[in-house]
Amino acid sequence: MKRPEEAGYRDYVTTRMDVMRRTAYLLCRDWHLADDLVSITIGKLYRHWSRARQVEHLDAYVRRILVRTWLDEKARAWRREEPAETLPEPPVLPSDDVVERIGLLELLDALPPRRRAAVVLRYYCDLSIEETAEILECSAGTVKSQTARGLESLRALVAASRN
């Protein structure tokens, strides 16, 4: 990559770093893994920058890399989480807003990977059904059903935490 191209790449990556990290965190709920995912994503982006920078929707292109990288990571055996027999006790009782905040993330975490990705893409990245389907490589109908089920679960949890 030539220097001007590299400067453009660096500018883009630096500017979009925060949203990439947040999106990655919503997908994996682990800041270390989120940063790993972002590092891998921007590495892939570097390799294809000469073409990627010419696409109309560069953010969508990058989100696709990020989500595909995460789904790929989830498929790897060594990344699968080991369930613990007992949950650790929280050191202090969290306040209501924290309950809701943690609850939202925990429920998101409990969703199957593709459903979680559908919810994040639709409601955090604000993508259309068609754009989400494109990234997840599935039909628009599948995205509708995935997000509907995901939202249903999220709403139930939020309501329960308020009660």
Add this chain to the structure above:
Amino acid sequence: MSKDQFDVAIGVVPPSTVDVEAVLDRERRRARVRRVANPWTAVGAGVAAVAVGAVFVLAPGDPGPAVVTPGAAPPPPSADACKNAPRPTTAPLREKASVVADRLSTVLTDAVRQRVAAGTTLGVHPMGQYPKGTQHGPLAFFHVFSAFVSHEDGECSGGEDYFMAAASTSEKAHKGNVWAIVTRLGGNAGPATECQPAPQDTQGSCHRRTGPHGETIVEERLVMPGGPTVDRVNVTKPDGTGVIVEAQNTARDAKLGDAPDMPAPPLSPAQLAEVALDPGLTLYP
């Protein structure tokens, strides 16, 4: 459900551990190695790859992931992205990697010192940093290695297995650099065995010949107009060792587009060939 609710749920974002410069270093290195190993790929696609512990595209000529716009049909993922990745075809090493590295370092250092201009000093060079943050001495070989990992999106990571060394050269105000790769044949960093067209925006010349002991020698010169000159010699030895030696007349890296720091690289193509043909530069002593 809104973006704001998610941002509230995320809470305080910890400081980033994403090291953009490290990613750039890694990608430049893999681009360099792939450019050397598969020059036609770099010419054709304008991209390059090989990695230090991260994801990369291996297959020569692989067009990389398609640029996808909403509504476009994506390509089907490969069942095993590493199935067709290049792998070493020659015998495994009989020595420990550290022993190989030490032995090669001595040979290369002697061979280079004997041929550079009088008064030339060798110093460390950023290309001699592996892994990130570990700087190796001038012309001190290190083993670049990573296991293959097949990704569902059709990419293949890892698969590096070669020895590399680099040094900056300094003679009064003249600054340049020299680096070398020694590898088993068939891997992803093997030497070129045929001349290839020069990359875009680069003037090139190439000469292929056979060495005194049956070696295949490909000598290349790449000149970037107004920029540095790169001399590179690829040697394929009958014992199964591949050697690439390169010299540039710029202190940093020719790919950065700096102006030349000396009239010509510190070693000529003929001298580079002598270095690469040194019988000591082998993986099978």
